[in-house]
Structure formats: structure tokens, C-alpha cells
Amino acid sequence: MISPFLMLIAAxxxxxxxxxxxxxxxxxxxxxxxxxxxxxxxxxxxxxxxxWCTGLWVACVTLSAAWHWRDSPWLQVPLCAMxxxxxxxxxxxxxxx
Numbered sequence: 001m002i003s004p005f006l007m008l009i010a011a012x013x014x015x016x017x018x019x020x021x022x023x024x025x026x027x028x029x030x031x032x033x034x035x036x037x038x039x040x041x042x043x044x045x046x047x048x049x050x051x052w053c054t055g056l057w058v059a060c061v062t063l064s065a066a067w068h069w070r071d072s073p074w075l076q077v078p079l080c081a082m083x084x085x086x087x088x089x090x091x092x093x094x095x096x097x
Contacts (some may be wrong), residue, residue, distance in 0.1 A: 002063070002066050002067055002070060003070070004080075006066050006070055006076075007063070007066070007071035009060075009064075009066075009076075009079050009080055009083045010062045010063055010065075010066040010079055010083075011083075011087065012061060012082070012084075012086045012089060013057045013078075013079040013081075013083045014055065014059050014062040014063075015055070015086050016060050016081050016082040016083070016085050016086035016089070017062070017082060018039060018051055018054050018055040018058045019051070019086075019089075021045035021048065021054050021058070022048065022049050022050065022054050023049075023051070026041075031049070034048060035048060036047070062079070066079070077083075085090075
């Protein structure tokens with residue numbers, strides 16, 4: 001069983017990973033390369049830019065990893081880092097600067 005705390009951390013980490021894949025500028029070049037490789041009008045290209053679509057697959061991977069390696073610091077440290085990054089990003093985006 002996954003603890004509620006680890007599930008929350010996995011959800012926040014998944015939200016951050018989804019944002020990295022779908023919209024963040026840091027992954028813009030690989031995202032555009034892949035979209036152009038697939039055909040910009042294809043369903044596969046759409047999935048890469050849709051947070052709801054990508055979030056589903058990220059959630060499957062994140063929760064599967066949390067289920068299998070729930071006691072491993074090799075999983076928990078990166079998940080916590082991504083979760084904290086998501087929280088910080090959400091707070092910082094509300095500043096309006």
C-alpha cells in the first residue's frame with residue numbers, strides 16, 4: 001500500500017513532471033523536435049502538449065514507481081524534490097512580479 005503522504009508527494013511530483021513535458025521552456029526544444037518528428041497535427045503530438053493527457057501517463061509511471069520502491073530513498077528524494085519544486089512554482093506564480 002502507498003501511504004497517503006507518498007501519494008501526495010507523487011502527485012505533486014507528477015504535476016511538475018507534466019508541466020516540464022508539456023509547457024516549460026526548458027524542454028521546449030526537445031518537445032518541438034518530437035512534435036515535428038511525429039507530425040504537428042497528429043494525435044501523438046497533441047498528447048505531448050496536453051497536460052490532461054500527459055498527466056495520465058506521468059501518473060501511471062509515478063505511482064507505479066512509488067508502489068514498487070516506496071521505501072527507497074533513491075525514489076523518495078527525487079519525488080520530494082519535484083514536489084517541492086511544484087509547490088514553489090505555484091507559490092511564485094501567484095506573486096505577479
